[in-house]
Amino acid sequence: MNNTVYLDNSATTVVCDRAIEYINHALSVNYGNPSSLHVMGMQAEEELRKSRAAVAAMLSCREDEIFFTGSGTEANNTAVFGAARARRKRGNRIVTTAVEHPSVLEAVKLLEDEGFEVIRLVPDVNGKIREGDIFEAVNKDTVLVSIMLVNNETGALQPIKTARAAVTRAAAPALIHCDAVQGFGKMKISVADLGIDLLTASAHKIHGPKGVGILYKKKNVHIPAYIVGGGQESGLRSGTESVPLISGLRGAIEELPKTDEKVRAVRDYAAELFGGCGFAKINSPTDALPYIINISVPGYRSETLLHYLESKGIFVSSGSACAKGAGSYVLRAAGLSSDRVDSALRISFSRFNSKEDVDRLFSALKAAKDTLRSSK
């Protein structure tokens, strides 16, 4: 479509040119298996090493602390199951939030069935977890704290550093995991500064390809492998690495802008338009990551608005793309009225969006309001 306005960048992003170039090269020229002993294997291994270095630089960590997986979901599963199982003899409590991605929530639910005690912290109306709640939840029995860096529906930044303080104060044997899928490549992240042991990221949210997840695991922290086999990725994740896709991730990282100025300007413009229009309400906190703005148009169903917008070539989300159709559990957990939850749209930006895109979205939503039948 020629006139497409893509505003669903937290679901996935268009793959940038350099990523495609690197992928093609690894598919057609440098196609060896990194585990092979010969020179072609060595060249493929070198590709992986360069990508690992690029990711490590993004997180201010060591190269050997980076492991590639098949998806963000797989990295989250590996971290959550791994941490709980590695430390189960030392305690029984898991602290997480009610607004994590399903790949954390569902994993934690299985652990609960296995006998772990799970504390799920509920955010305030802005979608943020309260620091006091974290201190209260973490006790000396806690083996895992898993809190996301940026909420995928509202863009709210979570107080990750507090987790380390709480674990230290309680003298808990806990590992700290941070799902940073929505923040990686969009804000400065230093794993040492955050005080975390495990972190998850993904390539396709930053104009890399689908099919690459990233797991950071702090040196000397040990968790069992989730997928076993040929011992790739230092035994933590077996299976031949997808060298082309991992190279594509490096291409995407190299293309990342130095600052988020452009996106921030677009978001601020959107916040101004929607904040002042009278028919919409903004559900994201003001200090949220500028890549996401969540709004509600009370009186209209999210899905209807979404399909109306798509008929005008504008693509947004009615919650997270992983939970098609269902009303947002995140906004509900944040205590928003059902009128706001049922009419919520997640607008998510990339560096390729402009103020004109926001203008088109705004006038289309205004037109929707005038033509569509409202729900009672």
Add this chain to the structure above:
Amino acid sequence: MKEIILIKNGELVLKGLNRRTFEDIMVKNIKRKLSGLGAFDISRAQSTIVISPKGEDFDMDEAVERVGTVFGISAYSRAAVCEKDMEHIKQVAREYLADALSGVSTFKVEAKRSDKKFPLKSPEICMEIGGVLLEAFPHLSVDVHNPQQVITVEIRDREAFIRAGQIRGAGGMPVSSAGRAAIMISGGIDSPVAAYLMARRGLELNAIHFASPPYTSPRAELKVRQLLEKVARYSGTIRLGIVPFTEIQEQIAKNCPEEYFTLIMRRMMLRIAQRLAAARSCGALITGESLGQVASQTLPALSVVDTLAEMPVLRPLIGMDKEDIIAISRKIDTFEISIQPYEDCCTVFTPKHPRTRPTVEQCEKAEQALDIEALIERAIAATEYSYID
């Protein structure tokens, strides 16, 4: 060894002088279903149709699978062809039946002798072949009352066939032998089942779907296509018309009393559907309605819609329970598609308290403010067609 497919007609045999016509249609349907699987001959003898592959590359497994979806067939089986010579028949029996007999412990042999000049009589054929099989497969014993496997030897005019059991066919009447009708399909569980049941009674299918974007999702349309693909395995190609219905929904919501929304919507759908159907020489409409299932399927609600009908509205599910309908939808593999959670009719247009005992006069009064003819014409003009097979 040459293998063929033997097909027994179902109700066709009852049709007297029309039989030939029905059989012709069925043979045509079989030919169409098997096209692309390799070259084959198709011939007829008494109430049997014989499909014989012309070469090695004919995909026998797929052909048998597809024969199972042809309406009008009561039973079918694979069979080996032999010369009409007892020694050859015995030799083929030993080789061909090894698989079929390996998993059973009892069997019996039946013989059918349409060539009365064959030197052995039926009981003698049974005895001899039974003896050979007992010798070749020592784990077997004969049980004439409750055999686990029935072996049939048929002595025909030119050759003999050997087969192990037979499979129940799809039944019913050959598609298009009863004419053509249009199914109003929503995307739910019921309408594909209704379409299947009427195709089984010999109807060729057209389909009509009403779409109300943006209140309905593009995925709902995709779902309808996937459902029709499943039905088309039985019915053959289906012509689908997608009618844009948003304007009509909005006009109803704007101009009519709320408790009549659904009834007026269904009256509009019927008006449009029968016009589209008539234009394609359809003799009837088909719906998936089941009495009392929802407010719009009560007797009074059905009758205020039917009063507009200028052709029969066939409702094969009208007396069926949901459980029965679901059982058929599982059988034809549409259930899992039907339950995907995409709204096919947005709740924005659903009245909180629908009329369950409406009268025609009330409906006519309620839709007075609509320019019915203009709305219908616009919807029909913008209807988009495609073929599903």
